[in-house]
Amino acid sequence: MTQDATQATTFGDSTLRGYLDQLAAKVPAPGGGAVAALHAAQGAALVAMVARYTTRAKDAENRPVIDRIIEAADTARERSLALADADAAAFTAVGNAYKLPKDTDEQLAARKQAITESLLNAARVPAAVVAEADEIVSLAAELLPIGNPNVVTDIGAAADAARSAAASSQLNIAINVASLDAGAGAEFAPVLKQIEEIMARADALHTDVVSAITTA
Incomplete structure (x- = not known):
């Protein structure tokens, strides 16, 4: 899982046990950023699964919408997997930047620039995860009224996974921005x-799913 010379296995190619072993190990990456991206990937996968269960004859009227949701969710899942790899690489780059020499003024300047650029990139990866979480919550909300009621709880689980992706990304953005000057970190305010907003929408969707279950 780590993006170094000794191990270049991507998250998409890893076994679940291998991923968890790496996550539990005393290594710089994977960490919380990769976990956030994989939360998003799981949320997207759940949306796609519910949509695929909503392709019965009785669902024919909604088939164009369902097909679009399936395609969008599958694409979001692949992007999220790629972001898990990107996060591990970005975290490694930050560590490498801090290890640069600082014996001369030129080296100090080069090191400072490298640190700033690596921190910005390390914050941009979870920002991209947030965009995936936003789309997943939107897809889940669109699917809820027309999805197969037999798997409605998985729509709530998808929203919860997307919420976790956004919440964890909030932490990862904050820690990287905290080391930047105010001007450099301003791009992450939106x-x-x-x-x-994503977390509020996900919470509302969770409540709607609970309501759908209890009133069925």
């Missing part, structure tokens, strides 16, 4: 606001 994303941090978006995260609050």
Whole structure:
């Protein structure tokens, strides 16, 4: 899972046990950023699964919408998997930047620039995860009224996974931005606001799913 010279296995190619072993190990990556991206991937997969269960004869009227949701969710899942790999690489780059020499003024300047660029990139990856979480919650909300009621709880689980992706990304953005000057970190202010909105929408969707179950 780690993006270094000794191991280049992607998250998409890893076994679940292999991923968890790496996550539990004393290694720099994977960490919370990769977990956030994989939350998003799981949420997207759940949306796609519910949509595929909504292709019965009785669902024919909604088939164009369902097909679009399936395609969008599958694409979001692949993007999220790629972001898990990107996060591990970005975290490694930050560590490498801090290890650069600082014996001369030129080296100090180059090191400072490298640190800034790596921190910005490390914050941009979870910001991209937030965008995936936003889409997944939107797809789940669109699917709820027309989805197969036999798997309605998985729509709620998808929203919960997307919420976790957004909430964890909030932490990962914040820790990287905290080391930047205010001007450099300003680009993430809209994303941090978006995260609050995603979490509220996901919570509302969870409540709607609970209501659908209890009133069925």
